[in-house]
Amino acid sequence: MGRTWQDMEAFEAFLDDGGIVEVDDHMPDEYRHAVFTFIEMHANSEYMGGLTERDWIPKTPGLRHKMSVLAKTQDEIGHGHLLYMVAADMGIKTRTEMIEDLMAGRSRFHNVFHYKAETWGDQVAIAFLVDAAALASQQAVFKNCSYGPYRRILKRIISEEGFHMRLGEDRMRRIAEGTQIQKDIFQGALDRWFWPALQLFGPDSKPDDKLLRWHIKSERNEVLRDKWVQKFVPMMHSYGFVVPASDLAYDEDTKKWDVGPIDWEPLKKTLAQGGPDSARRIREARDNWEATAWARRCLDGAAV
């Protein structure tokens, strides 16, 4: 049977001591909701990420290449599948309720999936820049996450995401060594995806961030974001691409890149389902969901 804690103070002391919470523990409601909302958003993002990539999978240039890309997107949807199970076990919403909330625009998913993949270059940029940003966030959660079931699932997700990033990097290298047309396509993608990928980390963490206090996240947003900038800015330069930040500067003293002020308005819009492609994305997902409702209805009572 699950453990109980006298009060929030005792629960937080347990967490500070490196304690791991399990699904059958009598965890405080506030903690349960915070963890659930976090995992639900992660699950939604994996699923919506699969949909973003889906637009280009059938057009993948190359037969063996298409098999790799399909495997990657299958992983993403598979992560969504696992995460919805972990979230549903928390007893707040069923998987169907979570998916229906997502389709109705009532729940959130990461900012980057509110944008449209306009070209094949975008597909590569997502696999590279966005997956790297997502991976960095997930690693920081995994490192010290107090909710056991999530932490265990993250171990698998992180190892698969590592493959995706390498696939993305390999594709980007081919483009960087390729023709001018390819380079122009990728530069266009970089111009579109650099800022959304950076904004994925979110604004600087607040001093009273509960996710940090309860050891759900173990690293502040600004620290993760900075690590990403220090890795990707020089990498983009070394491949011969231009980083689309007009105030980009290198500080000789700190040996660090600074991208300048970050406009958080686009992120806020996506959180309110008002991103550039939010409406189409949610509408299409819902239309598809409704078009296959007959099968779910019929199979509900049937043994598959």
Add this chain to the structure above:
Amino acid sequence: MSNEAALREFLLAFADDEHLIGQQHTEWIGVAPFLEEDLAFSSIGQDELGHAVLLYELVCEIDGVEPTDAAIDALAYGRSAEEYRSSAFTEFGTTDWAEALVRHWIYDMVEDLRWQLVAESSHAGLASVAVRAQREEAYHRRHAEALIGSLVTTPGRVELERALDTVLALLPSLLAPVAGIEEMVAAGVTAAPLSSKSSDIASQINAAFDGEYEVQVGSGARQERSSAFGPLMARMREVLDLDPDAVW
């Protein structure tokens, strides 16, 4: 027709069907009725594209070229429409899940028979591909049969029957013999033409639906493409056509 030319026709027809059905399955990731079905269609799609690669490799062998990515892609995307040997059955694109499911069910039923016919082929390369493919086919068939078997007893049967009408109208194209099939049977490349299995296919369909459907065999040696082929190829080639010199 020389044996080599007949073998090429035979392999291309099989490879093109595998390629195009795999391509059709890639359209279902994220939009099937359940996450489990998104995963199943993408997994099966990968297997079918993998079979296509293995079969195109055998075509490369006949053509005397190394089976590099570029050589495989030249076969998969680089021929003119009249050089393909795909069937209207696999060229057909659909956004209707009942049609996609019924097509998957019947395609894998037929594909399994197709591999069985070459399991002891005199062409050693083909026989060894068949061993691997048959292992995967067992899973594909179990997946389709479980869904069809469950849905057929529910009100969803109406959707399946509607889809079956569409799919059965296309089935003759999948069973149509390729040019030189007699030589292939005589040389032991395949035990019999696929068209000889039409009654077996009909009885499997009728067993599932408790029906009296008939299965016809097409003709024309797969020399002509259906109207779906052009748009399908354009979609597949959209990125490739941006720059013929690019390696992606």
